Amino acid sequence: MQSQLSYLRYHLAGFSLGGNFCLRVAAAAHDHAIRLSSATAFCPVVHAExxxxxxxxxxxxxxxxxxxxxxxxxxxxxxxxxxxxxxxxxxxxxxxxxxxxxxxxxxxxxxxxxxxxxxAYAIVDDRLRKTVCPCYLHFAKDDMIIPVEGVERINNHGNLQIVVTEHGGHCGFLSNWRFDSWQDERLVQIVSSFEPTKP
Structure with missing residues (x-):
């Protein structure tokens, strides 16, 4: 895509298995000349087993x-x-x-x-050590698919910002009782933080 479409910044985001893929792309980005400003994952699969x-x-x-x-x-x-x-x-x-x-x-x-x-596609231990862009990982303690205990198996080498919330289930982070998506708000917040501040 980067060879066909030119942008100042590229951001990658994914949910569940897509979040796992997103983080593995971020880890491989430097070796494959992929330009990434950030990678954001919600409830990424830590280890498929x-x-x-x-x-x-x-x-x-x-x-x-x-x-x-x-x-x-x-x-x-x-x-x-x-x-x-x-x-x-x-x-x-x-x-x-x-x-x-x-x-x-x-x-x-x-x-x-x-x-x-x-x-082969786990992100445990040092699998994410080659990430050069900021990576934002989000987990919920009440996620019934991604055991939160697996988060402890991810070695953080400084580029990972890991957030663990009490609630959120599996990719169901909400802001309020009206079911407004906290995930959407969070992603906009992350991407916007890379934009230059207007005078």
């Missing part, structure tokens, strides 16, 4: 069903374009995320072990 374990808990059956449905929809689209690679009858019997992970990851990725696959 932790998130997957939370998702398959009985209390999260609704989330599990949602992601299974969403994944199968994606597979149906792939089958439409690549029927020789993605056979629908193979997926019909898969009822949970655990089933789908065990079946699909070894088949369609270079990983034979689920643990290796999950670890």
């Amino acid at each position: 932790l998130a997957n374990s939370a998702l398959v808990e009985p209390r999260n059956w609704l989330y599990n069903a949602y992601f299974v449905r969403k994944w199968k929809r994606s597979l149906r689209l792939k089958n439409l374009h690549f029927p020789e690679t993605y056979a629908l009858e193979q997926f019909a019997r898969l009822k949970s995320l655990d089933d789908m992970n065990r079946e699909l990851i070894p088949r369609y990725t270079s990983f034979t072990q689920l643990s290796d696959y999950f670890d």
Whole structure:
């Protein structure tokens, strides 16, 4: 995008798995000549194995069903374009995320072990040490998908600003009882802070 569209500043933001991707891009930006002014993540997946374990808990059956449905929809689209690679009858019997992970990851990725696959896109330990732009991470203690304990596994090398709130659930940070989005306000605040102050 930067090769086609020229702007003074580029900001990247993401939610959940998109937040994880956003932070990994920020960590790789310097090595790949990607210009970023900031990266903002709300409830980013810290380690997929932790998130997957939370998702398959009985209390999260609704989330599990949602992601299974969403994944199968994606597979149906792939089958439409690549029927020789993605056979629908193979997926019909898969009822949970655990089933789908065990079946699909070894088949369609270079990983034979689920643990290796999950670890490949974790942001724990020193994975974010190469970030050169400010990164803003937001977590909630009552997030039912991203265990807040995982935040302690992120090593902060100075460019990370980590905010942990009491409430917010999974990407549901609100400002008030009218359901105004605190996330939107926060993102505008962050991006605006990089604009030059008007006299």
